[in-house]
Amino acid sequence: MASRTLSIGIVGLGTVGTGVIRLIEENAMLIARRSGQTISIGAITARDRNKDRGVDLRGYRWVDDMLEMADDPELDIIVELIGGSDGPALTLAKKALTNGKSLVTANKAMIAHHGLELAELAETNGAALHYEAAVAGGIPAIKGVREGTAANRIERIYGILNGTSNYILSTMETSGRDFDDVLAEAQALGYAEADPSFDIDGVDAAHKLSILASLAFASRLDFDAVATEGIRAIQAADIAQADALGYRIRLLGLAERHDGDKASELFQRVHPYLVPKSHPLANVDGSTNAVVAEGNFSGRLLFQGAGAGDGPTASAVVADIIAIARGELSPAFAMPVKALEPCAPAESGHRIGRAYLRFQVADKPGVLAEITAALRDADVSIESLIQKERSPNDAVLVAMVTHECAESQVNATLDALAGSSSLLGEPMVIHILGDE
Amino acid sequence: MASRTLSIGIVGLGTVGTGVIRLIEENAMLIARRSGQTISIGAITARDRNKDRGVDLRGYRWVDDMLEMADDPELDIIVELIGGSDGPALTLAKKALTNGKSLVTANKAMIAHHGLELAELAETNGAALHYEAAVAGGIPAIKGVREGTAANRIERIYGILNGTSNYILSTMETSGRDFDDVLAEAQALGYAEADPSFDIDGVDAAHKLSILASLAFASRLDFDAVATEGIRAIQAADIAQADALGYRIRLLGLAERHDGDKASELFQRVHPYLVPKSHPLANVDGSTNAVVAEGNFSGRLLFQGAGAGDGPTASAVVADIIAIARGELSPAFAMPVKALEPCAPAESGHRIGRAYLRFQVADKPGVLAEITAALRDADVSIESLIQKERSPNDAVLVAMVTHECAESQVNATLDALAGSSSLLGEPMVIHILGDE
Known part of the structure; x- marks a missing residue:
C-alpha cells in the first residue's frame, strides 16, 4: 500500500543494530501503514563483517566504509548505533547531516557533547536529527x-535515567545486601558492564539529563554543568534507614530553571535522592526508567518503561524513522539552535530542602556532641536521628534527616567536621525529593 | 521572534476554554518560541456572553454565531470545547474541516462517535484534526x-481512563466506606457530576478506550463494540477482600487485537479489574489517569498524569495547536481512514484469565455447596475462597478467586445459579489483570 520507499543505512550491528533489523523485518507491514512509506534497509555496516550476530544479514548490502553511506545518494537516513561521544560516530553524523541526510541516533554521549552543533548542521542542510533512543530507552520521553x-x-524535570543504577539500588533494597556484592552479581548477570563507572557514577544519567533539560527549558544544552554523583557510597544501612523513615533511595537526574530579574540559571544534578514512598518514582524498580515533567498547566506527568535493551531501544530508533517518513522535520531541540537561551549554571548552595546525612563514627564519648554542635553552628535543625551500633568495637552509624535548610548550611556542617578524628570515612549526603 | 501568526477561534468558554485562554496568555513567549509562530486568539464565543468567567475577555473579538467562525478567513484553527457527541459541536466541526480549517477538540464523545467521518473530512480538505485532550486530560497519551x-x-492497551471513578475507588480503599457514601461526598466536593452516570457507568472511559484502540491497532474506531460496565456494584467488602488477596480494584479500559487466519477481531472492554499491587496501575490514586501500552518491541510503557481539570486539559489543547503550528498535519488516526482495518468485535467467552467472584447469600445450610457445585459443573477451580458473615441473621459474603479458566465457564457458573433462592442480589464478577 505504500508506494514510496525510504531507505536507511544502519551503522553499528550490536544488540541495538540487530534489534532494529529484527523490528523492521517483523513489523514491516505495520510500519509501512503507519509511515505511509516502505522503510527499506538500504545498507548496513559494522566493524566486523564476519561476527555471528544471530540475524541473517545476507540479504542486505554491506558497505565496508561507513563514511561512504553518508555520500550514498540511495540512502535517505543514516542510523548511527556505534556510540561514543567523538570519533567515528561524530565524523559520520556530521558528514551525513552536511550532505542533507537525516540522522537517527541512540548515542546519548554524542548528543550531550555535540547535540547543538549537530542540530545546527541539520537545520542548515534541511535534514532531521532525531535521538529518541538516546534518553530512557524505549520510553518516548523526548517526544x-x-x-x-x-x-x-516546565517547573522541573527529573527521573530515573540509568537502569543499571536503579537495578542495583532496588536489588540492595529487596535483598538487604551491600553495594559491592550486588554490583558484582549484576556484572556476572550482564546487567552491569565490566567497567561500570559510566552507569554507577552517574555519567550516563547526566548525558540524558542534559538533553532533557535543554528540551524542557528551551535552554542551550550544557552537559558540562551537570553536577554528578553516583551510587558507590550508598550502603545497605542507608537503604534500611531510608526505608524506616518512609523513603526509597533512587539515583535521580533533576533539572530546574530559575529566571531571575537579570539572568536565567539552569540547575542540573545527578545525585542519589530519598524519594517518598508515595511518589511514583519510589515504585520504579529494576532496570526500569521513568521521567517526570512538571508543567505549570499540565501538572506532573510521568513516562515510564524499559530504559535499555535491544527491543525497547530499537522501538525508539524506528519511531524516529517513522517520524521522518511522516515528514517530521522540526528542529532537533524543538526550536532553532539560535533560539535556545544560554543559562548560567545555578549554584546549589541556596537551594532549600531536607537532607539525609549519614556519618560513620568511632565508638567513643563525645562524638554525637561534636556532630550536633557542628549542625547547631550551621543553624541546621534535625527532624529525626538514628544512632546505631553495628557490632561491639565497630564503627557506629549516625543517620539523620534535617529540617528544611539551605544546602550551603549542610556543606558548612560537613566543612566544620572535616578532618575530625571522630569520623570514619566520608559522610554521606542524600537529598530528599521535595514536592516542589 | 516569531514573525508569522496563527489565529485560533475558541468555541466554548467553560473551565477548559478559559483555561486555554489563561495558558496562551501566561505562556505566550514560550509558545511562540516552541511553535515558531505567534498563537493569537482571533475570536471567541460561548452560549452566554455575559457570564462572569473570572477571566478578562474584553480584549478578544466576540462572535455571536459560532458557525461564523468556520467561515472566517482570518481564523486558521477552530478550537471546539463545547462537548456533546452530536449537535452544535459536530455541526461546527464538520463545517470547519470542510472549509479546510484545522480542528482541535477535547470532545471525546464526538471523536468516539464521529471520529472517522471527521478524519476523512480533514484528509479531503488538507486540514488537521487533533484531539489529545479528549483522552486522559493532560497526559500526551494520543501522541x-x-x-x-x-x-x-501493540499487544494490548489499557488504562485508568476516568478520574471520577478512580477517585471513588481509591477513596473507598483508603476510607473503607461504601460506594454510595463516597459518591455523594464526591458530588458535594464537585469531583463528580450531579448526574454521574457517564463517569461511573464507564461510558466516558469507553469513549477514550475506543479512540486509543483505533490508534494502537490501526483498526477502524468502533465505540459501539466496547463492552462497558462501571463501578456501581463495587462494595467496600470487595475492596477489602481484594486487598487481602494482594490486589487493588481499578476501573480499566482494555483493548486487544487478535489476528486470526481469516479475520481480525478487536476486544474492547471497560470493567472493574483486580490489579496486582505490584503493577504500576495499582498505585494510581485519586483522579489521576494512566495509560499502558504494551508493544512487541517496546515492552510495557506507562503514561501517567492528571486526567482532567482546566490546566491539564488546556495543556493538551495547546500542545495540539503547537503541533499544527509546527506543520504536523499527518492523519488524525496516524494513517488515512481508508487504511484502517475493520475488525469484528471479539467474543469475550474464550478469554482465559482469573476472576474474582463475590456472592451475597442467605445464611442457611447448603448454600456454599450449591455454589461450589455450580463451579464444579462448569469446570471452574478455586484458588482461594473467603466466607464472611456480616452480622447475625444478615447476608453472608462469599468471595473467591478462580484459577485460570475461560470467561464462558464463569458465565456458565452464574447461569446455573441464576434464580437460586440462596443468592441475595446479583453476583459480582471482577476480572483479574493478567501479566499478558
Missing part, C-alpha cells in the same frame, strides 16, 4: 517533552 | 501511542 508538554513552562 | 509506539505491534 513526550518536546511535543506533549510543549504548551507548558 | 504517545501515535508517535511513541509507532514501531510496535
Whole structure:
C-alpha cells in the first residue's frame, strides 16, 4: 500500500543494530501503514563483517566504509548505533547531516557533547536529527517533552535515567545486601558492564539529563554543568534507614530553571535522592526508567518503561524513522539552535530542602556532641536521628534527616567536621525529593 | 521572534476554554518560541456572553454565531470545547474541516462517535484534526501511542481512563466506606457530576478506550463494540477482600487485537479489574489517569498524569495547536481512514484469565455447596475462597478467586445459579489483570 520507499543505512550491528533489523523485518507491514512509506534497509555496516550476530544479514548490502553511506545518494537516513561521544560516530553524523541526510541516533554521549552543533548542521542542510533512543530507552520521553508538554513552562524535570543504577539500588533494597556484592552479581548477570563507572557514577544519567533539560527549558544544552554523583557510597544501612523513615533511595537526574530579574540559571544534578514512598518514582524498580515533567498547566506527568535493551531501544530508533517518513522535520531541540537561551549554571548552595546525612563514627564519648554542635553552628535543625551500633568495637552509624535548610548550611556542617578524628570515612549526603 | 501568526477561534468558554485562554496568555513567549509562530486568539464565543468567567475577555473579538467562525478567513484553527457527541459541536466541526480549517477538540464523545467521518473530512480538505485532550486530560497519551509506539505491534492497551471513578475507588480503599457514601461526598466536593452516570457507568472511559484502540491497532474506531460496565456494584467488602488477596480494584479500559487466519477481531472492554499491587496501575490514586501500552518491541510503557481539570486539559489543547503550528498535519488516526482495518468485535467467552467472584447469600445450610457445585459443573477451580458473615441473621459474603479458566465457564457458573433462592442480589464478577 505504500508506494514510496525510504531507505536507511544502519551503522553499528550490536544488540541495538540487530534489534532494529529484527523490528523492521517483523513489523514491516505495520510500519509501512503507519509511515505511509516502505522503510527499506538500504545498507548496513559494522566493524566486523564476519561476527555471528544471530540475524541473517545476507540479504542486505554491506558497505565496508561507513563514511561512504553518508555520500550514498540511495540512502535517505543514516542510523548511527556505534556510540561514543567523538570519533567515528561524530565524523559520520556530521558528514551525513552536511550532505542533507537525516540522522537517527541512540548515542546519548554524542548528543550531550555535540547535540547543538549537530542540530545546527541539520537545520542548515534541511535534514532531521532525531535521538529518541538516546534518553530512557524505549520510553518516548523526548517526544513526550518536546511535543506533549510543549504548551507548558516546565517547573522541573527529573527521573530515573540509568537502569543499571536503579537495578542495583532496588536489588540492595529487596535483598538487604551491600553495594559491592550486588554490583558484582549484576556484572556476572550482564546487567552491569565490566567497567561500570559510566552507569554507577552517574555519567550516563547526566548525558540524558542534559538533553532533557535543554528540551524542557528551551535552554542551550550544557552537559558540562551537570553536577554528578553516583551510587558507590550508598550502603545497605542507608537503604534500611531510608526505608524506616518512609523513603526509597533512587539515583535521580533533576533539572530546574530559575529566571531571575537579570539572568536565567539552569540547575542540573545527578545525585542519589530519598524519594517518598508515595511518589511514583519510589515504585520504579529494576532496570526500569521513568521521567517526570512538571508543567505549570499540565501538572506532573510521568513516562515510564524499559530504559535499555535491544527491543525497547530499537522501538525508539524506528519511531524516529517513522517520524521522518511522516515528514517530521522540526528542529532537533524543538526550536532553532539560535533560539535556545544560554543559562548560567545555578549554584546549589541556596537551594532549600531536607537532607539525609549519614556519618560513620568511632565508638567513643563525645562524638554525637561534636556532630550536633557542628549542625547547631550551621543553624541546621534535625527532624529525626538514628544512632546505631553495628557490632561491639565497630564503627557506629549516625543517620539523620534535617529540617528544611539551605544546602550551603549542610556543606558548612560537613566543612566544620572535616578532618575530625571522630569520623570514619566520608559522610554521606542524600537529598530528599521535595514536592516542589 | 516569531514573525508569522496563527489565529485560533475558541468555541466554548467553560473551565477548559478559559483555561486555554489563561495558558496562551501566561505562556505566550514560550509558545511562540516552541511553535515558531505567534498563537493569537482571533475570536471567541460561548452560549452566554455575559457570564462572569473570572477571566478578562474584553480584549478578544466576540462572535455571536459560532458557525461564523468556520467561515472566517482570518481564523486558521477552530478550537471546539463545547462537548456533546452530536449537535452544535459536530455541526461546527464538520463545517470547519470542510472549509479546510484545522480542528482541535477535547470532545471525546464526538471523536468516539464521529471520529472517522471527521478524519476523512480533514484528509479531503488538507486540514488537521487533533484531539489529545479528549483522552486522559493532560497526559500526551494520543501522541504517545501515535508517535511513541509507532514501531510496535501493540499487544494490548489499557488504562485508568476516568478520574471520577478512580477517585471513588481509591477513596473507598483508603476510607473503607461504601460506594454510595463516597459518591455523594464526591458530588458535594464537585469531583463528580450531579448526574454521574457517564463517569461511573464507564461510558466516558469507553469513549477514550475506543479512540486509543483505533490508534494502537490501526483498526477502524468502533465505540459501539466496547463492552462497558462501571463501578456501581463495587462494595467496600470487595475492596477489602481484594486487598487481602494482594490486589487493588481499578476501573480499566482494555483493548486487544487478535489476528486470526481469516479475520481480525478487536476486544474492547471497560470493567472493574483486580490489579496486582505490584503493577504500576495499582498505585494510581485519586483522579489521576494512566495509560499502558504494551508493544512487541517496546515492552510495557506507562503514561501517567492528571486526567482532567482546566490546566491539564488546556495543556493538551495547546500542545495540539503547537503541533499544527509546527506543520504536523499527518492523519488524525496516524494513517488515512481508508487504511484502517475493520475488525469484528471479539467474543469475550474464550478469554482465559482469573476472576474474582463475590456472592451475597442467605445464611442457611447448603448454600456454599450449591455454589461450589455450580463451579464444579462448569469446570471452574478455586484458588482461594473467603466466607464472611456480616452480622447475625444478615447476608453472608462469599468471595473467591478462580484459577485460570475461560470467561464462558464463569458465565456458565452464574447461569446455573441464576434464580437460586440462596443468592441475595446479583453476583459480582471482577476480572483479574493478567501479566499478558
